[in-house]
Amino acid sequence: MRNTIVNLIYETAKNNPDIYFLTGDLGYSVIENFQKELPKQCLNLGIAEQNMMGVAAGLALEGKKVFVYSIVPFVTMRCFEQIRTDVVIHNLDVTIIGVGGGFAYGSLGPTHYAIEDIGIMRTLPNMKIISPADPFSATQLFKQALKNKGPCYIRLNRGGEPDFLPKTLKLEIGKGAVVKNGKSVCLIGTGRLMDTVLELADELEKKKISCEIIYMHTIKPIDKNLIFALSKTHKNIFTLEEHNIIGGLGSAVAEVLAETGYSGVFKRFGVFDIYPQKFGNQEYVRSLVGLSVKKVANIILKIYGK
Amino acid sequence: MERNKKNSLETIAKNIRLSILDMISNSGSSHIGAAFSIVDILTALYFKALKINPKNSNWEKRDRFILSKGHGGAALYAVLGHRGFFPKTDLIHYAENGSAMAGHIVKDSVPGMEITGGSLGHGLSLGLGMALALKRDKSFSKVFVLMGDGECNEGSVWEAAMVAKQFKLDNLIVIIDRNREQSLGSCENIMDMEPFMGKWKAFGWHCVETNGHDFEKLISAFKKTKNVKGKPSVIIANTTKGKGVSYMEQNPLAWHYKTPRGDLYLQAKKELS
Numbered sequence: 001m002r003n004t005i006v007n008l009i010y011e012t013a014k015n016n017p018d019i020y021f022l023t024g025d026l027g028y029s030v031i032e033n034f035q036k037e038l039p040k041q042c043l044n045l046g047i048a049e050q051n052m053m054g055v056a057a058g059l060a061l062e063g064k065k066v067f068v069y070s071i072v073p074f075v076t077m078r079c080f081e082q083i084r085t086d087v088v089i090h091n092l093d094v095t096i097i098g099v100g101g102g103f104a105y106g107s108l109g110p111t112h113y114a115i116e117d118i119g120i121m122r123t124l125p126n127m128k129i130i131s132p133a134d135p136f137s138a139t140q141l142f143k144q145a146l147k148n149k150g151p152c153y154i155r156l157n158r159g160g161e162p163d164f165l166p167k168t169l170k171l172e173i174g175k176g177a178v179v180k181n182g183k184s185v186c187l188i189g190t191g192r193l194m195d196t197v198l199e200l201a202d203e204l205e206k207k208k209i210s211c212e213i214i215y216m217h218t219i220k221p222i223d224k225n226l227i228f229a230l231s232k233t234h235k236n237i238f239t240l241e242e243h244n245i246i247g248g249l250g251s252a253v254a255e256v257l258a259e260t261g262y263s264g265v266f267k268r269f270g271v272f273d274i275y276p277q278k279f280g281n282q283e284y285v286r287s288l289v290g291l292s293v294k295k296v297a298n299i300i301l302k303i304y305g306k
Numbered sequence: 307m308e309r310n311k312k313n314s315l316e317t318i319a320k321n322i323r324l325s326i327l328d329m330i331s332n333s334g335s336s337h338i339g340a341a342f343s344i345v346d347i348l349t350a351l352y353f354k355a356l357k358i359n360p361k362n363s364n365w366e367k368r369d370r371f372i373l374s375k376g377h378g379g380a381a382l383y384a385v386l387g388h389r390g391f392f393p394k395t396d397l398i399h400y401a402e403n404g405s406a407m408a409g410h411i412v413k414d415s416v417p418g419m420e421i422t423g424g425s426l427g428h429g430l431s432l433g434l435g436m437a438l439a440l441k442r443d444k445s446f447s448k449v450f451v452l453m454g455d456g457e458c459n460e461g462s463v464w465e466a467a468m469v470a471k472q473f474k475l476d477n478l479i480v481i482i483d484r485n486r487e488q489s490l491g492s493c494e495n496i497m498d499m500e501p502f503m504g505k506w507k508a509f510g511w512h513c514v515e516t517n518g519h520d521f522e523k524l525i526s527a528f529k530k531t532k533n534v535k536g537k538p539s540v541i542i543a544n545t546t547k548g549k550g551v552s553y554m555e556q557n558p559l560a561w562h563y564k565t566p567r568g569d570l571y572l573q574a575k576k577e578l579s
Contacts (some may be wrong), residue, residue: 055435
């Protein structure tokens with residue numbers, strides 16, 4: 001996804017000298033062409049993220065549209081106060097592109113994981129949070145995000161992922177997309193983990209449990225109307241995310257559900273408030289923390305009484 | 307500098323200190339010491355050095371000024387008021403209930419206030435971003451950033467210092483309010499940053515040192531940065547926290563925090579008048 005998004009930024013920057021792309025010395029094999037063709041707009045700010053975010057804000061104060069790119073923890077947590085005080089309090093046109101959501105950098109270890117980012121970014125007023133699942137939907141969402149003039153955070157996986165969601169989905173920032181209708185359970189997912197959500201639905205369907213699948217690509221603003229509607233039509237709602245169950249998509253949905261008087265079953269699947277102690281590729285670490293199709297299906301089947 | 311001009315700047319600065327005294331006393335605020343140490347620097351900037359238009363605070367050809375040392379905000383509000391960006395009489399609402407002016411600076415709370423600040427170590431990066439944009443846009447505007455010396459404890463300041471040199475931002479000028487005091491005591495005792503100028507030199511900046519309370523020397527320092535090419539400049543302005551009021555100068559730690567009231571208010575008023 002990162003190549004897709006960076007290329008889109010480059011294409012936009014070609015026609016607009018007020019677009020700036022800042023990287024914290026990352027993006028090998030991703031940004032080279034951008035740097036070569038538009039060296040005044042594609043800038044490497046070095047391994048100094050707090051300054052990078054402040055510079056992004058300074059550029060935006062002068063009317064520029066700025067993208068800031070790095071691996072998720074470095075571009076959200078390292079410089080969180082700069083995001084809050086320089087970007088958000090001034091309500092500036094800065095879009096943060098975080099690479100490596102969840103366990104995308106699996107074998108690199110926990111410093112490069114991101115299971116807290118959605119949680120902290122959600123607490124920032126006016127911050128839009130978009131978590132695309134695949135390159136195709138990322139492109140559609142990004143083109144809309146380009147028109148946004150305030151702070152925005154786009155949480156990507158890595159590069160080279162296949163498109164796997166239906167390309168006919170109607171995607172609109174702020175609105176959850178219904179991938180499939182189903183009556184028995186409702187699965188709400190986000191990000192790259194949508195691949196697991198779809199497989200999970202297949203597994204459950206085999207046991208005659210029909211699944212409604214929601215692609216919640218926008219975590220902030222969360223689609224309250226859709227969740228409210230689902231609270232009326234479904235008695236078993238589950239959220240899935242490659243993020244701590246504290247603070248992310250699950251929490252966002254829970255907040256809405258709790259205020260609707262929903263009395264059905266609700267459970268958040270994600271990282272159960274731990275850091276993994278063993279490492280491997282993304283699939284391995286997901287499974288280790290309980291985010292595999294099999295493990296989630298077993299729990300849902302137990303809940304559903306089958 | 308002509309004696310007349312110098313006298314008039316000194317009178318302006320004195321009146322600004324009197325406004326600050328009233329603003330802080332009225333609102334029960336802190337940071338009077340910090341505000342007083344930068345009054346002369348701000349006066350020299352806003353009444354002499356900066357290219358600005360008080361009647362058009364967003365004039366695109368203006369120089370940008372960032373008070374990174376946001377807790378000196380009362381001083382900047384007062385200077386903007388006295389310079390004509392808005393009626394001086396509005397200053398009495400500083401940090402009152404319902405005021406757009408908080409204790410620290412808030413963007414657009416008054417015309418001419420470029421940023422919201424108060425968290426130390428942010429302003430230089432903001433100014434750097436502005437300077438970068440202005441250079442790319444081939445503007446002649448400069449960016450001035452006023453920081454505290456204690457503020458230079460923040461690592462982000464040195465990230466910015468490093469990057470400003472890398473990008474050869476000769477339209478970026480930093481002024482350090484070198485009053486040698488920080489929140490809980492003297493800089494020397496808490497975080498000794500000597501060789502202070504040596505650090506900026508090592509980061510590749512053009513360095514000037516001056517007396518932050520002498521208008522002639524301040525303006526001469528600004529002039530020294532005018533023709534520097536290919537690197538940013540820093541003016542280390544030696545100042546006194548609480549400048550202008552004897553008991554504040556003698557006890558800088560307390561007057562970082564306390565509000566002058568009653569007899570102390572009257573004494574300050576007398577000394578400043």
